[in-house]
Amino acid sequence: MTATPQAHHAFARSDRTAIGVWWWTVDRWMLGLVALLIGVGVVIAFAASPAAAARMNIGDPFHFAVRQCVFALAGVGLLVVVSMLDVKTVRRSAFLIWLVAVGIMIALPFLGHNAKGATRWVELGGFSLQPSEFMKPALMVLVSWMFSEGQKGQGVPGVSIAFGLYFLSIGLLLIQPDIGQTVLITVAFGAAFWMAGVPISWVMGLGATAVAGLSSTYFLFPHVASRVDRFFSPDKADNRQVDAAAVAQAAGGLFGRGPGEGVLKRAIPDAHTDFALSVGAEEYGLMFLLLVIVLFAIIVVRGLYRAMKLSDPFEQVAAAGLFVLVGQQAIINVAVNLDMIPTKGMTLPFISYGGSSMLAMGLTLGMALALTRRRPGAYAASEGLAKAGAFT
Structure with a gap:
């Protein structure tokens, strides 16, 4: 029987090829939202690239914009492949990626590239790879797997293994040091721990330990103390980057100066990376900033909704944890840009310049989309999500 493809869809419902089945089972709305975010990132890259290239004495003013386009294509490709x-x-x-990432992180003190007082990257043929970016989503999948195995009561010490994986991962991050990623992973791990159904007293204990550990970083790491001091005493410290970002946002007004018309971005050292949002706010205004925030909010809320409707405990916790990772990283970057928290050196997913960040986010959402696809038995029969078009 031959089905006639509908004009508004790329594949017929009867298509049983891998790509056809994927198309009818994946969350296509989520794909569209991510594509929109990546498009916004490319636009911002073209706005920020000339200023960044001039500051670094790079001849091609669109050096970073072109590279960002390449990273975007690679990130989309990885997202699609993983989501299948x-x-x-x-x-x-996830297990293999975590092993490789952790192996590289162990070797970083000997082979890594030091920048701004931290050794987080390894140089691979002109490309700087940050292994911790890939370790994050892999760890979330692994700990969710262990939590679900521990709940089965078959003698697997799932919770103990999950905590072992977590402590090893953050231990390697603290060696670099990377406090921002440590906080990010700790919150996501705590969320997964709570969603796995453990007693609330355990969650509260973990939270208290995390708060104590975070507080101790002020006394253990000089750069953390410096950033916190600058944040709480801006009149006594050098806050040129944060101040320049705030001025750029204010200058943009409601609708911005216009494409390519931003001038204050030249005063922001990390305009193409950590403060890309401020560049966009100057050229496209407050409405642009709100649009980005709303896009992330829709992605996270929609993702969490679908995750909570899944039937399998592992899939539920892992998918939710991955969406928490994306949302939390976006919140941290936006908060830094708005001078609500001390600077963290954390990128805005799919928007900030960076190959590691783009590929890692493609991997993260690719895994989340793979886990939330409509498959037989994935969702309860009472849920509308259980109606998988590819299997009707």
């Missing part, structure tokens, strides 16, 4: 995986392959891939 089945649940078992997602788990196995």
